[in-house]
Structures are given as C-alpha cells and as structure tokens.
Amino acid sequence: MTDTSITPTTQPGDWASDQEVRWCPGCGDYSILTAMRMLMPSLGTEPHNTVFVSGIGCAARFPYYMNSYGVHGIHGRAPAIATGLAMARPDLDVWVIGGDGDMLSIGGNHLIHALRRNVKIKVLLFNNQIYGLTKGQFSPTSEIGKVTKSSPMGSLDAPFNPLAVALGAEASFVARTHDMDRQHMMDTFRRAHEHDGAAFVEVFQNCNVFNDGAFEGITKKQNRDANLIPLAHGEPIRFGADGEFGVIDESGCARVVHTADVSTDELLTHDETKHDPSTAFMLARLARGPFEPTPIGVFRAVRRSEYAMASTRQLAAAQEKQGTADIAQLLRSRGTWYV
Amino acid sequence: MTDTASRELPLQEIDEVIIRFAGDSGDGMQLTGDQFTSISAALGNDLSTLPEFPAEIRAPQGTLAGVSAFQVRISDFDITTPGDAPTVLVAMNPAALKAQLHNLAQGGALILNTDAFNDRNLEKAGYASNPLDDGTLDDYRSYPVPMSQITRDAVAEHGVKPRDAERSKNFFALGLISWMYTRPVEPTLEFINTKFRGREQVINANTAAFKAGYNFGETAEIFEAHYEVKPAPLAPGEYTNVNGNTALAWGCVVAGQLARLPVFLGSYPITPASDILHEMSLKKNFGVRTFQAEDEIAAAASAVGAAFGGALAFTSTSGPGLALKGETLSLAVSLELPMVVLDIQRGGPSTGLPTKPEQADLMMAMYGRHSESPLPVVAPRSPADCFDIAIEASRIALKYRTPVIVLSDGYLANSSEPWLLPDVDELPDIGVEFATEFNGTNEDGDGIFLPYLRDPDTLARPWAIPGTPGLMHRVGGIEKEDGTGNISYEPENHQLMIDLRQAKVDGVDVPDVEVAGDAHADLVILGWGSTWGAIDAAAGRLREDGFEVAHVHLRHLNPLPADLGEVLRRYRAVVCPEMNKGQLCDLVRAKYLIDVEHIGKIDGVPFTTGEVTSAVRKRLEELAGS
Ligand SMILES: Cc1ncc(C[n+]2csc(CCOP(=O)(O)OP(=O)(O)O)c2C)c(N)n1
Ligand code: SF4
Ligand SMILES: [Mg+2]
Numbered sequence: 001m002t003d004t005s006i007t008p009t010t011q012p013g014d015w016a017s018d019q020e021v022r023w024c025p026g027c028g029d030y031s032i033l034t035a036m037r038m039l040m041p042s043l044g045t046e047p048h049n050t051v052f053v054s055g056i057g058c059a060a061r062f063p064y065y066m067n068s069y070g071v072h073g074i075h076g077r078a079p080a081i082a083t084g085l086a087m088a089r090p091d092l093d094v095w096v097i098g099g100d101g102d103m104l105s106i107g108g109n110h111l112i113h114a115l116r117r118n119v120k121i122k123v124l125l126f127n128n129q130i131y132g133l134t135k136g137q138f139s140p141t142s143e144i145g146k147v148t149k150s151s152p153m154g155s156l157d158a159p160f161n162p163l164a165v166a167l168g169a170e171a172s173f174v175a176r177t178h179d180m181d182r183q184h185m186m187d188t189f190r191r192a193h194e195h196d197g198a199a200f201v202e203v204f205q206n207c208n209v210f211n212d213g214a215f216e217g218i219t220k221k222q223n224r225d226a227n228l229i230p231l232a233h234g235e236p237i238r239f240g241a242d243g244e245f246g247v248i249d250e251s252g253c254a255r256v257v258h259t260a261d262v263s264t265d266e267l268l269t270h271d272e273t274k275h276d277p278s279t280a281f282m283l284a285r286l287a288r289g290p291f292e293p294t295p296i297g298v299f300r301a302v303r304r305s306e307y308a309m310a311s312t313r314q315l316a317a318a319q320e321k322q323g324t325a326d327i328a329q330l331l332r333s334r335g336t337w338y339v
Numbered sequence: 340m341t342d343t344a345s346r347e348l349p350l351q352e353i354d355e356v357i358i359r360f361a362g363d364s365g366d367g368m369q370l371t372g373d374q375f376t377s378i379s380a381a382l383g384n385d386l387s388t389l390p391e392f393p394a395e396i397r398a399p400q401g402t403l404a405g406v407s408a409f410q411v412r413i414s415d416f417d418i419t420t421p422g423d424a425p426t427v428l429v430a431m432n433p434a435a436l437k438a439q440l441h442n443l444a445q446g447g448a449l450i451l452n453t454d455a456f457n458d459r460n461l462e463k464a465g466y467a468s469n470p471l472d473d474g475t476l477d478d479y480r481s482y483p484v485p486m487s488q489i490t491r492d493a494v495a496e497h498g499v500k501p502r503d504a505e506r507s508k509n510f511f512a513l514g515l516i517s518w519m520y521t522r523p524v525e526p527t528l529e530f531i532n533t534k535f536r537g538r539e540q541v542i543n544a545n546t547a548a549f550k551a552g553y554n555f556g557e558t559a560e561i562f563e564a565h566y567e568v569k570p571a572p573l574a575p576g577e578y579t580n581v582n583g584n585t586a587l588a589w590g591c592v593v594a595g596q597l598a599r600l601p602v603f604l605g606s607y608p609i610t611p612a613s614d615i616l617h618e619m620s621l622k623k624n625f626g627v628r629t630f631q632a633e634d635e636i637a638a639a640a641s642a643v644g645a646a647f648g649g650a651l652a653f654t655s656t657s658g659p660g661l662a663l664k665g666e667t668l669s670l671a672v673s674l675e676l677p678m679v680v681l682d683i684q685r686g687g688p689s690t691g692l693p694t695k696p697e698q699a700d701l702m703m704a705m706y707g708r709h710s711e712s713p714l715p716v717v718a719p720r721s722p723a724d725c726f727d728i729a730i731e732a733s734r735i736a737l738k739y740r741t742p743v744i745v746l747s748d749g750y751l752a753n754s755s756e757p758w759l760l761p762d763v764d765e766l767p768d769i770g771v772e773f774a775t776e777f778n779g780t781n782e783d784g785d786g787i788f789l790p791y792l793r794d795p796d797t798l799a800r801p802w803a804i805p806g807t808p809g810l811m812h813r814v815g816g817i818e819k820e821d822g823t824g825n826i827s828y829e830p831e832n833h834q835l836m837i838d839l840r841q842a843k844v845d846g847v848d849v850p851d852v853e854v855a856g857d858a859h860a861d862l863v864i865l866g867w868g869s870t871w872g873a874i875d876a877a878a879g880r881l882r883e884d885g886f887e888v889a890h891v892h893l894r895h896l897n898p899l900p901a902d903l904g905e906v907l908r909r910y911r912a913v914v915c916p917e918m919n920k921g922q923l924c925d926l927v928r929a930k931y932l933i934d935v936e937h938i939g940k941i942d943g944v945p946f947t948t949g950e951v952t953s954a955v956r957k958r959l960e961e962l963a964g965s
Contacts, residue, residue, distance in 0.1 A: 017813070019825065048808045053644070056816075064813050064826065069805040071647055072815025074670050077640040080632065084641030085805075087628055088603050088648035092805050110640070113633040311628055318623035325625040327593050327763045334581060336760065337381045339573045 008041035015040045015047060017067040023058060028179035028206035029126065033065055035185035043093075043193055050093045053082040055107055057099035057133045059126035059205070076107025079114035082121045083307075090308040093193070096123045101131045104140040104160050112169035118197040119307035124189070125162055125200070128207035129214050136210035143289055148210075163284035163299060166200040167277045172304040173197060174280060176296045178204035180219040184230075184296065191298055197306045204290065217291040231283070231297035236267035239293065247286065247295075249279070254286040256293050272301045349564045355414035356520060356568060357422035360512065361439045362431030363400055364393050364407040367509035372409025374513060374530055378522045380580050380757055383570025384413040387872070388582075388755045389421035389945075394694050401455075401463040406438040413520075415569040419721070419872035421754060423947035427519075429512050431455060431486070433464035440475075448480045450515065452508065454487035482561055486511050486552075493551035494544040507548035514552020521567045524553060576759045583722040583751030584611070586758070587681060588618035590729025592625050594679075595651045597730060598737055598769045602627040603650040605641035607634055607660060610693045611749040612683040615655040635660035639667035639680070646676040647814070649773060649804035651733060655681040658700050659690070661744075662707065668742050669708045672840065674814045675791075675800045677736035677743075679729070684748040686943045695943030696749035698868055699919035704744040705897055705926065711837050713844040715739070716897040718746040720871035723758035725751060728894065734769040735847055740799045746896070748918070750945045751869045774801035774810060779822070788812055790824040798843035849895040852906045860887035861962050863910040864955060865935060867893040867923055870916050870946055877951035886959050896923070904931035914938055914958055916951050 015037040023029045040050070050068035054060035056075035063070030073081045082096045096114075103111045103125045114121060130148070131137040138146040138155040141162060145154035166174045173195040177188040185203065192199035204215040218227035225241040237247040238259060246259040246267040254268065271279070280300040287294035323329075358375070360368045369390055376388050391408040398405035412422035424444040430436040432455035443449065456471055470476055471483060490508040491501070499507075510531070517524060527549055535541040556562060581589070595602035604627065606616040620629045628650075632638035635656055642652035656664065661682045671678055684700045686692030700707075704716045715735050719728035725747060732743045777786030778801060790812040791800050803810040812824060820827035821835055854863070856878050866874045871892050878890045891906065893899065900906075907913050907927070914936045915924050921937035928935055938954045940946055 019813075046808070047811050049806055051647075051805050052813075064815070067811055069647075069811050070813035070815075071644070071674070072813065072817065073640070073643070074666055074816055077636060077667065080637035080640035081644035081647075083632075083637070084603065084605055084630065084644030084646075084652070085648045086644075087630060087641070088601065088645035088650040088652075089805060092648070109633055110637050113637070315623045315626055315628065319626075322624040325596055327596055327766070330589060330592065330622070330625070331579065331760050331763070332577075334579050334585070335377070336577050336579045337383075338577055339383050339570070339575050 006042055006044040010041045010047065012037045012041060015067050017065055019064045021065050022061065024209050026208040027058070028128065028208070029059060029062070031179045031182060032124075032126065032185060032203055032205065033062065035182045036066070036189065038182070039186040039189050043190065045093045049091070050095070051085060052095045052097060053078045053085065054097040055102040057102045057131070058207070059097055059099040059132075060102055062097040076102055076105070077110060078102070079107060079110040079121065079123065083114050083117070083119050086119050086121050087308045087311055090120065090312060094121045096121050098125060099132065099139075100125060100127045100129060100141040100162070101139045104162060104165065108140070108165075112165065115166055115169040115171040115198050115200055117307045118172050118304050120197060120309075122189075122192045122199045123201065125202050126205040127162060127202050128205045128211055130207050130211035132207045132210055161284060162202045164281060167281050167284060167300065171198060171200045171300070172302050173199035173298070174284070174300040175200070175298040176202045176204070178215060178219045178296065179206060180221075188297065191301065195301060197304055215290045218294050219290075227293050229286070229293050229295040231270045231272070231295050231299065233270055233272045233298065236264060236269050237295070238267060245293065247283070249282065252278070252282065254282040256286070272298045274300075275302055348562065350521065351564050351566050353566050353568055354416060355412060355418070355422075356427060356566065357410065357412040357425045358427040358429065358516065359408055359410040359425035359439060359442065360429045361406055361408040361435035362509070363434065364398065364405050365400065366407070366431045367506075368407050368409050368431070371509045371513045372411050374527055375516060375522070376411050376580060376755070377530070378517065378526050379411070379413040379568075380578065381526060382522065383573065384568055385416065385418050385571035385573060386411060386413045386757060387418055387421040388412075389750070390753045392694050394692070399463070401432055401434055401460045403434050403438050403464060406435050408435070408439060413568050415571050417571060417573070419875045420948055423949045429516065431508070431512070433460045433466055433470070436470060437464045437466065443479060445478060446480065448482065449476060450482045450484060450512070452486035453483040454485045484515065484555065484559075489551055489555060490548045493547045497540055497543040497547060499540060499544045504544070507544045510545045510548040511552035511555075514549040515556050518553045518556030519562065519565050521565055524549070573757065574759055578757045578759055580755050581722060581726075581758050582753050582755040583719065583725040583747055584614040584683065584753070585618055586722055586725035587719070587729050587745070587747060588615045588622075590726040591619060591653050591679070591733070592622045592627055593726070593766065594730045594733035594769065595625065595627065597766055598651050598733060598771070600649065600651040600770075602653065603642060603645035604629045604653045604655065605632050605638040605645070606630070606655045607632050607638045609657045609660050611685055611752045612655045612657045612660070612681065614752070615681060615683070635663040636667055639664040642678045643667060643671050643674065643676060646671070646678045647674070647804070649802075651737070652678040653681060654678065655683070657683050657685045657693075658687050658703070661700060661703060665708045668714065669710065669712045670816050671742040672708070672712045672714055673816050675740045675840075677740050677802070679732045679736050680742060680744045682744055682746050683752050684746060686941075692943045694749060696751075696869065696945060697918050697941060697943070698746070698748060698870070699922065699941065700746060701896065701919065701922040701926070704746055711841065713841050714741055714897070715743045715844055715847050715895075716746060717743065717895050718868040718893070719751060720868060720892055720894060722751055722754055722756050724894070726758070730767065730769065731894070734767065737769055737771045738799065739797055739843055739847055740802055741844065746868060748869050771802065773807065774803040775807055777809065789822045790814060791819055792822050793839070798839060798846060845898050847898055849898055849900050851902045852891050852900045854906065855890040855892070856882065857887040857889050860889045861911040862955070862959055863889040863891055863907065863913050864951075865891050865893070865907065865913050865915040865923070865927070867896055867917070870918070870951075873946040873948050873951050874916060876948040877955060880948065880952050881956060881959065884956075886956070888955065888959065893923070896926075899930065903927075904933065907931065907933050912936065912958055912962055914955060916940070916946055916954065918946070
C-alpha cells in the first residue's frame with residue numbers, strides 16, 4: 001500500500017531531530033519512531049508544516065525526536081492543545097502522541113471530546129499497559145489483578161479497551177497496530193494521515209522495563225499467525241497460517257471459528273465504512289486481552305464533518321453576512337449618542 | 340401625551356436620581372432598567388448601572404430567591420458609581436419589596452404594584468401582615484399603583500390572552516417612571532417596535548402598557564411633582580453604553596485587529612464570565628474563533644495550542660476555572676507563548692456566590708501556580724476600562740511572549756456606564772513580528788534557529804510559528820537550555836532560566852503611578868480594580884468636606900509601577916479598600932515594607948461610596964488628632 005503518486009522531497013533522515021533519543025534500550029517506542037520517520041517522506045508533507053503534540057510520559061517524549069515543530073505539553077492535555085492548534089491552523093498536519101495513562105487516565109476527557117468533535121488531529125496512543133515514566137504503576141489498560149508497586153496485592157481496576165472508548169466517543173477513524181511490525185505501522189499511520197477528521201490509532205507497545213512481553217502472546221513472530229487478525233476492507237475476516245480461522249457475527253458478538261466449520265458467506269465481511277459502529281465495537285471487543293486472537297488494522301473509517309473546517313466555514317459565512325472586520329462599526333453596534 | 344403635564348404639576352429640577360427596579364425574575368426588570376438607561380444616556384445624563392441577578396435561573400415565582408433588580412443612577416454631574424442607596428424603588432411584588440427595602444434611602448420613594456400584594460404573594464415573601472398598611476413603609480413616600488389591573492385593561496383591546504396580559508406590566512412601570520423623570524416617549528416606542536419586530540400583538544400590548552403608565556402619572560392624582568435631571572457636562576463626542584464584559588470582549592476582538600492576528604478564545608461557561616464567550620462568538624466576521632471546551636483545562640490548553648500556531652489566544656473564566664487552569668498557565672510561562680486569561684472574579688471559596696463580585700483571586704493570579712511561575716497581572720477599573728485593559732494585556736502578552744491575567748469581577752462585568760468612543764486611528768499598534776530567519780550558527784558555521792535566544796531589551800524569545808520553513812523546533816515543559824531550548828537538567832541553567840523568566844516579567848513596561856486628588860495629603864487611598872468608582876467618589880466627598888486626600892489606583896498589579904514604593908512612602912497613612920481579606924495590602928507590605936491598612940468588605944456587594952468615605956474619614960480624623 002505505498003502511494004506512488006508522491007515524489008518524496010525529504011528522506012527519513014530529514015525527519016530526525018538532533019536530539020539524542022533517551023528511551024530505555026529495547027523499548028518499543030524506538031520502532032514506532034523509526035516507522036514514523038520512514039513514513040513521513042512519502043506523505044507529501046514537509047517538516048515545517050508538521051507538528052507533533054504530546055502530553056507527559058515516555059511515549060510523550062516523541063516530539064523531541066522528530067525534526068518538525070513540536071509541543072511537549074502537560075500530562076493528559078495534548079488532545080486539547082492540539083485542538084486549539086488545529087483550529088487556529090487547519091493548514092497544518094497535527095499528530096498527537098501519548099501513553100495509555102496520558103490519554104486514558106488524566107487526559108481521558110480530552111481524548112473523547114477531541115474524537116467526538118472530529119477535529120483533524122492524528123492521535124497515536126502507545127499502549128504499554130503500564131505507567132512507564134513514573135516507574136511502573138498499573139495503568140487504565142492494565143489487566144485486573146496486576147501486581148505493581150502501587151498494587152502489591154493486585155490492581156482492583158477493570159481496564160479500558162482503548163478502541164471501544166474511541167468508538168464510544170464517535171471517533172470517525174479507529175485503528176490498531178503494534179510495534180513489532182513496521183510495515184503495518186506505516187500503513188496504519190498513513191491511513192490515519194489520509195483521514196479527514198480525528199484519527200485514533202492504538203499502538204501495542206512493549207515496555208521492556210516495567211511490563212515486558214505484555215503483547216508477546218500475539219505480536220511475537222511465531223504467535224502472529226494464530227493470534228493477529230488483520231482486517232482488510234471488503235474482505236471476509238480470516239486469519240491463521242492457512243486462513244484456517246475466521247470471525248463470525250453470532251447474535252451481535254464476534255466469535256472466532258474454524259473456517260472449516262462454516263461456509264464462507266457466514267464469515268464477517270469487514271466494512272470499515274459502515275456508519276453504524278456496532279460491528280467495529282464487536283470486533284474491538286473480540287479479544288479479552290493480548291493473549292487471544294486480536295484484530296489489527298483499520299476498524300472504522302467514516303466521513304464526518306471536520307471541526308476546524310466547519311469553524312472556518314462559519315467564519316466565512318459570518319463575513320458574508322456581517323461584512324468583514326470594522327472596528328468603528330463594532331464600537332457603534334449597541335447604538336450611540338452625541339454629547 | 341406631551342412632554343408637559345396636563346395637570347400642571349410642578350417640574351422640579353434635581354441633580355441626580357437613583358432608581359432601582361425590582362421584581363420577579365420573569366418580570367422583565369433588566370429590560371426595563373436597560374431601556375431607562377438608554378433614554379437617559381441619549382438625553383446626555385451621566386449614568387452608571389448595576390444589575391442584580393438571582394443565582395437560580397428559575398427560582399419559584401414570587402419568592403425572595405427569584406428577585407431580580409436593576410439599579411440605575413442618572414445625574415447632571417460626573418459620576419463613577421451606581422450610587423449607594425436608591426432614592427426610588429419600584430417593587431413589582433412583595434418579594435421584591437422585602438428583598439430590596441433595606442437598600443432604599445430614608446424617605447425614598449416607593450412605587451408599588453399593589454395588585455401583587457395578595458395573601459399568596461405575601462406569604463411567599465414571608466410577610467406576616469401586609470406591609471402596605473401595617474406601618475412598615477411609614478418612613479418612605481409610598482405610591483401604590485394597581486399596575487397589573489391597569490395593564491390588563493390597557494392591553495385588553497389588543498386581543499392578548501388574559502394569561503399574557505400582565506406580562507406587559509414592566510412597560511407600564513417604565514412608562515410611569517419615564518413620566519416622572521420627563522423622559523421622551525419616542526425612543527421607547529421605537530425600541531418596542533424593533534425589539535419585538537414581527538410580533539404585532541406584543542408590540543401593541545407593550546405600547547399600550549407603556550402609554551398607560553405614562554398617562555397614569557399625568558392623570559392619577561397621587562404624585563406631587565415630576566422631575567428633570569439635566570444633561571451632565573460630559574466631554575463632547577460620541578458615546579455608547581457598555582458593561583464590562585462586553586467591553587472586555589470587544590477589547591479582545593479589537594486587540595486581534597491591532598496586532599493583525601487571528602483571535603482565538605478557548606472557554607468553558609461559568610458565571611459571570613460566560614457573556615464574554617457569548618459576545619466573542621458573535622464576532623466571527625472579525626475572524627474570531629471561539630471554542631467551547633470540555634473544561635477549563637482544555638480551554639486554557641487550546642489557547643496554548645492556538646498561540647503556538649500564531650493566534651492571539653484568550654481564555655475566559657472565573658475563580659474556580661482559574662484554579663483549574665493553573666498547571667496549563669505554568670506550561671505557558673515555560674513555553675513563553677503569548678496568551679491572555681480573563682478572570683471575572685466572583686464570591687468564593689468553591690461555588691460561593693457565583694453572581695456576586697469579589698476581588699479575592701489576586702493572590703491566585705500572582706502565585707496560584709506550582710514553582711516560580713511569574714506572569715503579568717492587570718485589572719480594569721471601570722466598565723469602559725475593560726476595553727483598554729484587554730488591549731493592554733494583549734500588548735504585554737505579545738511583546739513579552741507571556742501569559743497575562745486580567746482580573747475583572749462580577750460588578751464590572753454587568754455594570755455599565757457611558758463610554759466616550761475612542762478614535763480608532765489612535766488605538767495602539769500592538770503587532771509583533773514572527774521569526775522567519777535563523778538567529779544563530781552551529782559549530783560548522785551553518786545557520787540555525789535558537790528558540791530561546793532572547794531579545795536583549797524585552798527578554799522575549801522569538802515566536803516562530805509552524806509553517807515557517809527551516810525554523811522547526813520543539814518546545815516543552817521540561818527545563819530548557821538557554822538559547823537552544825533543548826532539554827537541560829543542568830543546575831546552573833535552571834537557576835538562569837528561573838531568573839530570566841522572573842526578570843522578563845519584572846521588566847514589563849508599566850506606566851508610573853498617577854496620583855489623583857491632593858498629592859500632598861497625609862493619606863493616600865490605594866486601590867485596584869472595580870473599587871475605583873467608589874474610591875474616586877469617596878475622595879471627592881471627603882475633599883468637599885475639607886479633607887485632603889490622595890488616590891492611587893493600580894491597573895498593573897504585576898509588575899507594580901516602578902515608583903509605587905517611593906510614592907506611597909510620601910504619605911503618613913496608606914489605606915486600601917479591597918473586596919478581600921487584604922491581598923493587595925499583603926503584596927505591597929511584603930514588597931516595600933510599607934504599612935498598608937486594609938479596609939475590607941466581602942459580602943458580595945461592591946463598596947458603596949459611603950462605606951469608603953466613612954472608613955477613610957475615620958482614619959483622617961485620627962491623623963488630624965495625632
Ligand atoms: C499533573 C501530573 N500528574 C502526574 C504526573 C506524573 N506522570 C508522568 S507520566 C505519568 C504516567 C505515564 O504513563 P503513560 O501515559 O502510560 O506513558 P508511558 O510512560 O507509559 O509511555 C505520570 C503519572 C505528571 N507529570 N503530571
Ligand atoms: S520505561 Fe518502558 S516505556 Fe519507558 S522508555 Fe523504558 S522501556 Fe520504554
Ligand atoms: Mg503507558
């Protein structure tokens with residue numbers, strides 16, 4: 001899925017800032033960074049028209065390492081900062097980077113509102129199911145019973161399913177990818193970039209220091225065939241080395257079956273453009289966690305009015321109706337009298 | 340109906356009148372007061388208004404909680420406050436009387452809608468017996484008027500349903516007061532026609548009620564006289580009547596024009612600041628983008644984002660919202676981006692008195708952020724000054740690349756005064772240049788961009804906005820290396836950056852102190868914000884009584900004027916009326932080691948002139964005696 005229509009004006013190296021990357025050796029964030037730097041030249045944008053906005057966390061250090069404009073904000077608030085930026089400057093390519101704590105705990109409110117407004121920002125949530133930067137407390141995506149420094153007897157909190165949250169917030173673009181497959185990341189990020197509205201991408205990311213191997217059961221090479229379900233628009237959902245598994249809709253619940261046991265037309269055909277999010281929701285909830293077959297790819301990509309452009313249209317309509325800026329007129333708009 | 344009374348009542352000339360219209364929140368008292376204000380403004384009176392809204396939107400009808408009032412003072416001389424005690428109270432029902440009577444000046448006039456004084460309403464207002472005839476009103480001049488009945492009769496011929504007929508009674512009251520103070524009728528008739536355009540029946544009913552009120556004054560033999568308040572000697576020019584929130588909103592819109600920048604407002608609704616969001620939302624033709632955020636944190640954060648993108652960014656709120664914005668403002672301090680925060684202070688703590696003013700956010704504005712997070716603070720002193728302060732705050736924000744807090748309050752927000760329109764060409768140019776070029780070189784001699792290389796005069800850093808080729812850079816809340824802006828944890832660098840951020844704010848160009856009144860007096864009244872009107876009027880009264888008194892009013896609270904300490908030291912006593920427990924007093928004491936005596940009041944009601952006068956008089960007498 002490489003776009004051949006764009007002649008790159010930059011090289012991946014042009015997108016690397018001069019800052020030393022300071023993630024722990026072996027951290028999944030490195031491969032996401034590489035995928036992003038490699039993708040950028042083919043998107044047809046320039047570093048000076050691109051802004052990475054982040055909150056706080058390991059993931060949120062991302063903007064420092066891209067040679068674009070960048071804002072490393074405060075914990076949780078990146079979607080709100082990016083919303084203001086995207087509204088003020090609809091011409092820019094705005095990416096938002098954050099971790100699971102950043103975007104679903106302290107910043108959960110901003111995330112859902114940015115998604116429902118459909119402002120043109122590309123949100124990448126690096127989900128490592130742990131608080132990395134603060135050295136390993138359980139996060140809103142950690143599994144129940146997780147033993148960490150702040151939950152020595154196991155966490156009591158039931159986790160969020162990030163995609164279900166995004167779908168519930170009416171996100172018009174929802175996708176998932178993982179840090180072990182560069183090409184899949186690049187394809188998914190490209191699709192997010194092309195989307196005219198808010199795009200939400202969950203990236204399974206390994207924190208090898210505080211939650212090592214959290215996704216190994218599904219993302220490790222030898223486990224992928226049996227446990228990753230690549231979604232392809234318009235095609236029946238099947239997976240396995242020989243396509244021996246498939247997904248069916250069983251009275252509103254997605255269920256994994258042996259393809260041998262069902263006829264092909266019983267398999268669910270993936271339709272990312274379906275306006276009703278129920279099927280996407282069902283697929284998002286297919287796996288209870290990263291230890292059983294889990295769909296990846298684009299779950300939903302629908303057209304909805306983009307917020308910044310809608311705001312621009314209102315400005316234009318107001319100018320049409322009320323005339324352009326005139327201070328003298330404004331000051332007299334409530335009536336005047338002479339002394 | 341003519342301007343002269345048919346009964347040949349004497350026409351008395353008076354220099355001022357303070358009228359308070361009070362009724363149920365559904366009675367249209369704000370509209371009545373507004374319209375009376377407009378007519379008086381057009382006649383050339385000086386004026387000042389003070390609306391008073393109930394905190395509940397739809398408090399039960401007829402109850403004390405549902406009383407809405409509007410005070411207007413008109414005069415033939417220069418005034419700065421809506422007046423201490425009304426001399427005329429129009430009470431549309433028993434609750435309005437009960438809630439407002441204590442405000443009325445001794446011997447003041449009471450115009451009462453007697454039809455509303457039935458058992459049910461009396462009970463709802465908590466009256467055990469009818470105040471109309473139990474002696475409660477003996478100290479006042481009462482004018483009982485069956486307003487509801489006359490209004491019903493007057494509108495009957497226009498086919499208004501009996502249920503709706505009484506809704507015109509505020510226009511009856513307006514008609515009556517217009518007659519009493521010899522206001523022309525045409526402007527109100529025109530107003531009714533414009534306001535209710537397309538609703539013939541409503542126009543006819545309100546017109547009939549208004550005329551009935553006017554004629555009632557003329558023909559009912561209960562008034563001894565009617566009155567005239569001549570125009571005030573205002574500076575010649577074109578005037579409009581604005582309240583503080585409108586002026587502030589316009590100031591923000593105009594600041595964008597003066598800076599040649601698109602305006603962005605991120606805001607979350609909160610009383611008494613919401614009207615700024617409303618007003619700015621109407622100014623989209625000026626390229627103003629308003630964003631109603633999910634909370635105050637997002638509102639402030641969106642402003643930071645917009646500022647990074649090159650907009651003139653605002654965020655408006657009240658105390659509880661400012662508390663939420665604290666962390667984001669620290670980010671803005673660290674990113675050194677321009678933005679303006681409008682805090683319309685209200686009574687607290689917590690939800691407190693949401694519709695009432697207070698000046699108790701000063702310390703929060705100064706220090707209510709973690710670590711050393713200095714930023715400039717300014718405060719308007721009158722409704723019209725809100726316009727200028729918005730431009731001044733924007734100027735400082737842009738010139739020094741810093742968040743600036745404007746401290747207005749619920750009193751300025753809603754009260755209004757005649758505003759001599761500025762000459763648009765005289766408004767300052769507050770534009771700044773974006774960075775477009777490299778400003779440094781690396782070891783290899785290649786051009787580079789240093790986002791934290793400061794202007795030596797202002798210490799402001801360059802503002803390079805996304806879209807500018809070659810100047811890509813990252814800003815963040817982690818401590819930045821001086822010059823490069825790269826992450827730095829070096830001890831010396833942190834000390835340097837802390838010092839630089841402080842020095843930048845300390846160096847903001849603030850005009851010297853202006854001393855009003857008797858510069859050589861023994862006592863100076865120090866004030867800030869909305870107390871200006873009351874202090875100015877009090878100083879005037881004291882001077883009339885033969886005292887010497889000086890008045891220093893601060894519009895810039897951080898940094899303070901450079902000569903403030905020196906000026907204050909010239910006086911034997913410095914007194915400071917504030918609607919808080921002494922916050923400016925503490926700031927000034929701490930900074931200059933000057934004893935500032937606090938005159939406090941935190942009851943949700945602005946200082947009256949009388950309160951300031953008597954507190955200061957007491958101190959003056961002590962000084963004279965010592
Ligand atoms: C207001 C505030 N509260 C708390 C913190 C501390 N903090 C920094 S990052 C973080 C959580 C990081 O977890 P996550 O967002 O999942 O990112 P990761 O480090 O895992 O990439 C916390 C609690 C902070 N910086 N600011
Ligand atoms: S703590 Fe975990 S997430 Fe953070 S950099 Fe290290 S490995 Fe990566
Ligand atoms: Mg995390």
